[in-house]
Amino acid sequence: MKKNLLLTIFCLVFMSMIGCSSEKTVEENKTKEEQQVQSKIENKAKYDIDKIIVPVQTEWTNDLKVYRDFNIAVIKEMAQSNNIPVELREFPTFDDVIIALKRGDVDVVPGIDNLVETDLTKTYTYFTGAIYLPNGEEFVPKKSYAMAVRKKDTELLKFFNDMILKFKETGKLEKIQQEYLGDRN
CATH class of the missing domain: 1.20.5 (Single alpha-helices involved in coiled-coils or other helix-helix interfaces)
Known part of the structure; x- marks a missing residue:
């Protein structure tokens, strides 16, 4: 019991x-x-941003797609760290991408070096360097690359500028560069 x-x-x-x-x-x-x-x-x-639409240019030299992928990865990391969804939209040429940005069909164009458009503006530089082919040949000389947004998209411009500075300070940008570009950068 x-x-x-x-x-x-x-x-x-x-x-x-x-x-x-x-x-x-x-x-x-x-x-x-x-x-x-x-x-x-x-x-x-x-940041009052519901979604970021990024163009994917389909007419790229296969040897240089790594730079396109790097640019997209930078934007995705920035958006993910702020719980903002990213949508990719395909466009055949760079001219089509710029037209889409001006119309508001996309929000940002990464990898811009020279920008003379009066209704577009650039973010802070996030990549400074030459672009190299896999064999080590310099394809584009050393320049500063930024992202283009429409001037009226001030919230988006602030977001990217804040995130570029944060990613530079924390080493996140360098880590993404190394992951995607390795010895090319």
Whole structure:
């Protein structure tokens, strides 16, 4: 009888511990979810950007697609760190990309070196260097590359400038360059 009573007490204590533990886990999960939601709200409040549409130029020399991929990776990392979705849209030529930016069909054009358009503006430089073919041959001489946005998209310009500075300060930009460009940069 004593054994049954002890076993019953042990089972009740054990069951109550499991119940408390699962309640605590549920509470911890709710707290984590609330923190994630709060973080998203704070980031959305910092930049009033619902989505960033990035053009993907399809007529690229195969040897240079790595630079296109690098530019897209930089934008995706910036957007992801602020919980902003990125959409890629394909365009055959660079001229088509610039026309799409002017019309507002895309939000940003990465990898801009010379910009003479009066209704477009450049961000801070995020990549300074020459562009090289895989065999080491210099394809484009050393220049400073930035992103182009429409002048009226001031929130987007602020976002990219803030993120370029942050990524430079934290070494994130250098890490992405190394990952995508390796010895080419």
